[in-house]
Amino acid sequence: MTGASMSMDQLSRTFAALSDPTRRALLERLSAGEATVSELAAPFDMTLAAVSKHLRVLEGAGLITRGREAQYRPARLDARPLAAASRWIDDYARFWEDSVDALDHYLNALQQLSTPHDPTDKENPHG
Numbered sequence: 001m002t003g004a005s006m007s008m009d010q011l012s013r014t015f016a017a018l019s020d021p022t023r024r025a026l027l028e029r030l031s032a033g034e035a036t037v038s039e040l041a042a043p044f045d046m047t048l049a050a051v052s053k054h055l056r057v058l059e060g061a062g063l064i065t066r067g068r069e070a071q072y073r074p075a076r077l078d079a080r081p082l083a084a085a086s087r088w089i090d091d092y093a094r095f096w097e098d099s100v101d102a103l104d105h106y107l108n109a110l111q112q113l114s115t116p117h118d119p120t121d122k123e124n125p126h127g
Contacts, residue, residue, distance in 0.1 A: 010062065011088055014081040017061035022046075023054050027063060030077040034067075040075065 017023055026040055041051040055075055058064045062081045067074045 010081060011085060013061040014063065014085045017057050017063055018085070020054070020057075023058055026051070026054055026058065026075075027077060030064060030075055031079075034074040034076045036072060036074050 018027075022044065025044075029035060029040060029043075037048050037051055037055065040055070041048050044051065055064065055066070058075075059066055063078060064075045065078050067076075
């Protein structure tokens with residue numbers, strides 16, 4: 001498997017994990033520091049098992065790491081996959097900015113072509 005396809009696979013896992021609002025909320029909470037499953041589940045109306053399932057998806061995407069101390073397995077945010085996703089999105093943001101800039105220049109050129117050269121000449125609006 002090539003490096004590009006491997007990174008795309010990682011990118012796909014990242015976006016798949018981010019597609020769920022509960023998982024995004026869990027990541028937001030973890031951005032403030034590590035937390036246990038119980039701490040993470042507190043604001044949600046769901047079972048610990050359901051929260052654990054979301055954490056497994058986040059862990060599989062590389063977005064969190066889990067401690068290994070018996071029952072106390074705190075989750076920690078690992079933002080490296082988010083940085084890769086952000087770079088991917090930024091490439092498209094630049095494309096759209098460039099496209100909008102080009103359209104703006106084109107529209108300005110059209111406007112200047114249709115602007116009368118002599119504003120007092122009402123008969124001939126094109127000069």
